[in-house]
Amino acid sequence: xxxxxxxxxxxxxxxxxxxxxxxxxxxxxxxxxxxxxxxxxxxxxxxxxxxxxxxxxxxxxxxxxxxxxxxxxxxxxxxxxxxxxxxxxxxxxxxxxxxxxxxxxxxxxxxxxxxxxxxxxxxxxxxxxxxxxxxxxxxxxxxxxxxxxxxxxxxxxxxxxxxxxxxxxxxxxxxxxxxxxxxxxxxxxxxxxxxxxxxxxxxxxxxxxxxxxxxxxxxxxxxxxxxxxxxxxxxxxxxxxxxxxxxxxxxxxxxxxxxxx
Amino acid sequence: xxxxxxxxxxxxxxxxxxxxxxxxxxxxxxxxxxxxxxxxxxxxxxxxxxxxxxxxxxxxxxxxxxxxxxxxxxxxxxxxxxxxxxxxxxxxxxxxxxxxxxxxxxxxxxxxxxxxxxxxxxxxxxxxxxxxxxxxxxxxxxxxxxxxxxxxxxxxxxxxxxxxxxxxxxxxxxxxxxxxxxxxxxxxxxxxxxxxxxxxxxxxxxxxxxxxxxxxxxxxxxxxxxxxxxxxxxxxxxxxxxxxxxxxxxxxxxxxxxxxxxxxxxxxxxxxxxxxxxxxxxxxxxxxxxxxxxxxxxxxxxxxxxxxxxxxxxxxxxxxxxxxxxxxxxxxxxxxx
Numbered sequence: 001x002x003x004x005x006x007x008x009x010x011x012x013x014x015x016x017x018x019x020x021x022x023x024x025x026x027x028x029x030x031x032x033x034x035x036x037x038x039x040x041x042x043x044x045x046x047x048x049x050x051x052x053x054x055x056x057x058x059x060x061x062x063x064x065x066x067x068x069x070x071x072x073x074x075x076x077x078x079x080x081x082x083x084x085x086x087x088x089x090x091x092x093x094x095x096x097x098x099x100x101x102x103x104x105x106x107x108x109x110x111x112x113x114x115x116x117x118x119x120x121x122x123x124x125x126x127x128x129x130x131x132x133x134x135x136x137x138x139x140x141x142x143x144x145x146x147x148x149x150x151x152x153x154x155x156x157x158x159x160x161x162x163x164x165x166x167x168x169x170x171x172x173x174x175x176x177x178x179x180x181x182x183x184x185x186x187x188x189x190x191x192x193x194x195x196x197x198x199x200x201x202x203x204x205x206x207x208x209x210x211x212x213x214x215x216x217x218x219x220x221x222x223x224x225x226x227x228x229x230x231x232x233x234x235x236x237x238x239x240x241x242x243x244x245x246x247x248x249x250x251x252x253x254x255x256x257x258x259x260x261x
Numbered sequence: 262x263x264x265x266x267x268x269x270x271x272x273x274x275x276x277x278x279x280x281x282x283x284x285x286x287x288x289x290x291x292x293x294x295x296x297x298x299x300x301x302x303x304x305x306x307x308x309x310x311x312x313x314x315x316x317x318x319x320x321x322x323x324x325x326x327x328x329x330x331x332x333x334x335x336x337x338x339x340x341x342x343x344x345x346x347x348x349x350x351x352x353x354x355x356x357x358x359x360x361x362x363x364x365x366x367x368x369x370x371x372x373x374x375x376x377x378x379x380x381x382x383x384x385x386x387x388x389x390x391x392x393x394x395x396x397x398x399x400x401x402x403x404x405x406x407x408x409x410x411x412x413x414x415x416x417x418x419x420x421x422x423x424x425x426x427x428x429x430x431x432x433x434x435x436x437x438x439x440x441x442x443x444x445x446x447x448x449x450x451x452x453x454x455x456x457x458x459x460x461x462x463x464x465x466x467x468x469x470x471x472x473x474x475x476x477x478x479x480x481x482x483x484x485x486x487x488x489x490x491x492x493x494x495x496x497x498x499x500x501x502x503x504x505x506x507x508x509x510x511x512x513x514x515x516x517x518x519x520x521x522x523x524x525x526x527x528x529x530x531x532x533x534x535x536x537x538x539x540x541x542x543x544x545x546x547x548x549x550x551x552x553x554x555x556x557x558x559x560x561x562x563x564x565x566x567x568x569x570x571x572x573x574x575x576x577x578x579x580x581x582x583x584x585x586x587x588x589x590x591x592x593x594x595x596x597x598x
Binding site: 051052053072073074077078082083085089090091092093094098101102103104105106107108109110111112115116118126129165166168169 | 444452455456458463465466468469470471472480
């Protein structure tokens with residue numbers, strides 16, 4: 001299977017405002033796709049439609065050859081889509097390890113009767129969950145912080161922990177909403193390496209929203225540009241950099257003309 | 262012997278177990294130390310309120326849904342239990358189970374419309390529910406005997422042996438409390454319990470990792486109301502007389518105060534909160550008229566200086582699966598293979 005995600009003519013209208021206007025896209029298996037665009041372009045709204053927070057006004061979303069348009073957010077997680085948030089939404093009173101454990105499907109789907117009865121088998125299963133989560137913590141580089149409360153971690157580490165939490169759900173597709181926001185350049189390099197590890201070693205697909213152009217250009221296989229809810233460009237990083245429409249969206253029109261006058 | 266003692270103090274987990282064992286032994290010996298009906302009565306009341314506050318903690322403390330109608334569930338359990346034991350001569354323990362189921366059903370019914378509400382709005386709906394239930398107790402005279410209440414509810418009996426002495430009720434409630442604590446502890450320190458707590462923390466984040474909030478809210482409501490019903494059934498059998506005046510708004514607020522004062526989302530907190538709030542009005546009896554005034558002042562002071570309660574979430578076991586013990590277990594398994 002080469003195509004993992006497809007959106008067909010998806011629109012989202014809030015009252016009189018069209019936040020996302022008739023967008024179609026396809027995502028190939030094993031590529032890193034980035035979504036960029038000025039503030040208010042509809043990137044996060046689009047993410048929210050992919051993850052089931054919003055239901056698209058029109059259009060449908062196909063994930064791994066299955067129409068998921070009408071599935072609720074938690075059902076899409078079970079299908080293999082997980083995400084992070086622009087404004088970090090970790091469980092602050094839980095430790096780093098617990099944040100991952102609670103995202104682990106075998107942990108949060110524990111059966112009530114089995115929990116009350118207890119027993120050796122349950123204990124073994126839990127041991128396996130903990131070990132898997134510790135492995136993920138190792139990958140995102142937070143193994144030493146496993147016992148620490150999420151709220152006590154520095155900002156950059158919280159972002160990494162949220163990525164770890166998204167990975168703990170055992171997804172096929174990970175949506176990262178501004179993963180590099182608030183990170184310094186060293187942390188961003190680590191983040192690039194992490195995203196590469198996720199796609200190459202773990203075989204996950206990554207779709208990300210990001211504002212830092214250097215970061216985006218360095219990591220993406222393909223870039224989509226949104227402006228005022230519309231898809232204005234779609235191509236490899238080099239094409240996007242020279243696309244006049246993209247430059248216009250970011251810098252505005254008429255500047256070149258002004259210089260010529 | 263010496264090495265055992267040293268061992269105990271080196272392993273905090275073991276130390277806790279021993280402390281728990283000693284506490285239970287003391288509680289079990291209590292009727293022999295202070296054989297006084299008044300003390301026993303207070304102890305039994307503490308037991309009932311421990312179950313009530315533990316059950317409310319499930320909704321309010323762990324799942325984060327404010328509920329101001331818990332006395333209604335307590336009342337439904339009491340009336341259901343009383344009617345079954347009185348009119349159908351049903352065995353106490355069977356009545357206990359039926360009370361759990363019927364009250365749990367009420368919890369489910371209240372839970373469904375409240376799924377879309379939270380915070381203040383949910384509080385108002387649950388408050389209204391509590392009032393409706395109370396009014397039904399008063400006005401449905403053919404069944405509940407109205408404001409006069411139900412009298413001569415039989416005491417529990419185990420295969421012909423009737424529990425008619427206070428200390429027997431004391432042991433019964435002690436066993437019930439320990440059982441509830443044991444099961445709640447398992448529930449809370451599990452993936453299921455953690456999923457509940459994510460709903461309290463952030464519903465959108467919970468959904469983003471595959472947790473369906475509706476499921477956990479409903480189960481919390483069912484279990485919580487069911488447990489309150491069990492407490493009600495025991496109460497009916499213990500005092501042998503129930504009337505609508507017991508299951509009023511005031512009782513709901515008292516239970517909520519126990520949960521909050523003890524510490525939201527903490528089992529030990531609920532136990533401490535229930536004990537303290539039941540004991541203080543008794544201890545303060547000597548200043549008769551002013552005791553509720555002083556009681557109020559104490560609560561205000563408590564909320565100012567220790568807002569997270571006697572035993573708040575900061576004292577929570579940070580590792581819900583108790584990993585260390587599990588690891589040792591695991592290693593032992595590997596060695597034995």
